[in-house]
Amino acid sequence: MSFSQTELLVGKCVRARAHINIALIKYWGKAPQRHALEANLPAVPSLSLTLQEMYTDTAVRFNPGASSDSGTLNGVTMDAATIGRCRPILDRVRELADVASPFHIESVNAVPTAAGLASSASSMAALAAAVAKLTGLEDSTGESLSELARLGSGSASRSVFGGWVTWEGPHARPLAPESHWDVSLVIGVVARGRKKIGSREAMNRTAKTSPLYAGWVQSSRELFERGVAAVRDKDLPRLCDAMELSTLRMHASAMGAEPPVLYWKGTSMAGIEIVRELRGAGLEVGWTMDAGPNLKVLCATQDVPQVKEALESLGGFEDVLVSGPGPGVTVSVDAP
Secondary structure, three states: OOOOEEEOOOOEEEEEEEEEEEEEEEOOOOOOOHHHHHOOOOOOOOEEEEEEEEEEEEEEEEEOOOOOOEEEEOOOOHHHHHHHHHHHHHHHHHHHHHHOOOOEEEEOOOOOOOOOOOOOHHHHHHHHHHHHHOEEEEOOOOHHHHHHHHHOOOOOHOOOOOEEEEEOOOOOEEEEEEHOOOOOEEEEOOOOOOOOOOOHHHHHHHHHHOHHHHHHHHHHHHHHHHHHHHHOOOOHHHHHHHHHHEEEEEEEEOOOOOOOHHHHHHHHHHHHHHHHHHHHHOOOOEEOOOOOOOOEEEEEEEHHHHHHHHHHHOOOOOOOEEEEEOOOEEEEEEOO
């Protein structure tokens, strides 16, 4: 990490907003880790789209009178496990900025938490941006901030940037801005509740026990390169082909784990069939799913009403949401 150092914002509160990103070409599996700073390095390259409508707002301040870090999430006091997930970022910032003070965090998710809608990506990216600014750590390119966010959640490295983002190695990189392509994601929310098995546990189980995992890793780069080329060329059918294949291979590797990891629900499958019917009728549309049952459908923005109506007609989704491409992380400073 190559942050530059400015002044500490003592007595101030720093607020950051980071948006979720949805991986179209999937990240599933971690590279071997030799030390703490190599946490959450990806085993495969990924391509994502940052979304406008779903985000996390996080405020951070110094709390020197406290004995340890503290915080709230959606107005509820963070438990030890939640604070523990934040600590790799907080400890690294303390090391880089040469400070000892605990931090107090107030975080609000404008997206269901731990439901397979990338709330960990937006929350850790917002935390990294806020605490870096508070301690005077500046990064002109976003790469060091992306690397810092990765310590809390691998996919958070991508939420530092807006629009189309790639990630391989220690940090993510912007591929194209949010204005590059007039597309949207239509999200069929199957379940808003917390998943029975978290992404990190499921990913590690897959890597350790699934005989299909090696094939997933070996085949991922070719799909990544196809996806990147499709984004650059604004070729939606080609991107949808690569996206769906990446999704199927990721979930196949997880289903082959012991015990199996299966996130799909009946409504998920029914939604996929709806998308396949739309595509068969000539619409340029494709689907993806992350570590959860919720269905994401990529289409041209002009086709959103048709796609949304088709998913709503199914009757099994709790909600159908729509978002276009969104910006990278933003930061502001005010009094606590």
